[in-house]
Amino acid sequence: MDQDSEFTEWAAGTWQRLLRSAVLLGCTLPEAEDVAQSTLVRCYAKWTLVRRADNRTAYAARVLLNVHREARRKRSAGERPVAALPDGPAGPDEADRVVAVDAVRRALGDLTPGHREVVLLRYYLQLSEREIAEACRVPQGTVKSRLSRAIAQLGDSVELAAFRGEGDLR
Structure with a gap:
């Protein structure tokens, strides 16, 4: 090939x-x-x-x-205009999915960029701590502490409370 x-x-x-x-x-x-x-x-x-x-x-x-x-x-921060607004209301399954995705995005958005990066690399891309350290160009101990702090912050996140059984999704 x-x-x-x-x-x-x-x-x-x-x-x-x-x-x-x-x-x-x-x-x-x-x-x-x-x-x-x-x-x-x-x-x-x-x-x-x-x-x-x-x-x-x-x-x-x-x-x-x-x-x-x-x-x-x-890029500058801020809202951006869109050409067209989304169509009408979504069905119940789609609405639940949108709520869940929004909650996860908000919770991840509350993390610092360094914490968000290690969470993504570890739990989405499933890289090892050594590989994460190489990708982020930080010591492996820093990866461990960032992961620990990020997971603790996500565990306490108000955005994700409904998924812990602490409230309704809506």
């Missing part, structure tokens, strides 16, 4: 994880698509390094974090 075919196959299998990872880092869907696309472009440019990496997911995660951080520095 040539390099382009190998990269294309890897990228197709990785796209959704990169996209979801960017959303979990706090990007809107269009921003997440840009971050994921930029990550793939950078991985393609360094494909000989990526393909030799012990864990391609960890390598791509480090690139994703760098792209995300750069995008955050460049």
